[in-house]
Amino acid sequence: MAVSTVVLAIVTITYKLVLVVLGAVVLALRPARVMALLEPVLPVVWLGLGLNVVCVALLLLLVFHPTLVDRCARRVLLLLHRLRPFRHPERQLERLERMTRQYSGTAEFYRTHKHVVIHVFLMTVLQRCLLFLVTWLTYRAFGLREESLVFLVTLQAMISVAVDMLPLPGGMGISETLFLTIFEPVFGPELILPAMVVSRGVSYYTQLLISAAMTAAASLILREKRTKKEAPVP
Numbered sequence: 001m002a003v004s005t006v007v008l009a010i011v012t013i014t015y016k017l018v019l020v021v022l023g024a025v026v027l028a029l030r031p032a033r034v035m036a037l038l039e040p041v042l043p044v045v046w047l048g049l050g051l052n053v054v055c056v057a058l059l060l061l062l063v064f065h066p067t068l069v070d071r072c073a074r075r076v077l078l079l080l081h082r083l084r085p086f087r088h089p090e091r092q093l094e095r096l097e098r099m100t101r102q103y104s105g106t107a108e109f110y111r112t113h114k115h116v117v118i119h120v121f122l123m124t125v126l127q128r129c130l131l132f133l134v135t136w137l138t139y140r141a142f143g144l145r146e147e148s149l150v151f152l153v154t155l156q157a158m159i160s161v162a163v164d165m166l167p168l169p170g171g172m173g174i175s176e177t178l179f180l181t182i183f184e185p186v187f188g189p190e191l192i193l194p195a196m197v198v199s200r201g202v203s204y205y206t207q208l209l210i211s212a213a214m215t216a217a218a219s220l221i222l223r224e225k226r227t228k229k230e231a232p233v234p
Helices: 002-029 032-064 066-083 089-102 104-112 114-141 149-163 174-187 192-230
Strands: none
Touching: 002 032, 002 114, 002 149, 032 149, 032 174, 104 114, 114 149, 114 174, 114 192, 149 174, 174 192
């Protein structure tokens, strides 16, 4: 449990932090062509960036100041209990204490394994950029050559910044809407819908199907091992 909590914390923080850095750099430099295409959805981009910043800040507080987070969360739980009483408030408090205790070793890992954290961050940047590259590959697959790789990857990165923290599974719906809005001048009205289907299909729905298949296979394998272990010895 301790090891898995450290891994989960590092992966989650770096995953969100990469988006924060990418979004902040683009919005700070404000490249003219990129900002022109982002103009219709700029409020959503700012909302997504803000939510990612809040998420990273809360996770860092949970890692480096778990006691502070525990106190604040307890006050919030007690306030909610007064407004709408819980059936078993002591269970909620125990669950909160257990969660904050799990992250107690993560701060020490950050301090003593800085090289690992840096490597994870760089690998996450590479992973994200390769995922954003799907849009450029889709663009080239449709025989289009006018726009540069950096330009298309930047636009796709800003879509991820906008939708990553929205309360939608995989950003479904809003990701497709933003793609159609932002990339229509790039692909043109005739190609924008098939381009969205191909790009989103490869970058999200194909991964979803692969993950579902792997999860089902792992579940069957673990169940079979458990059955063999529990079977009586003849």
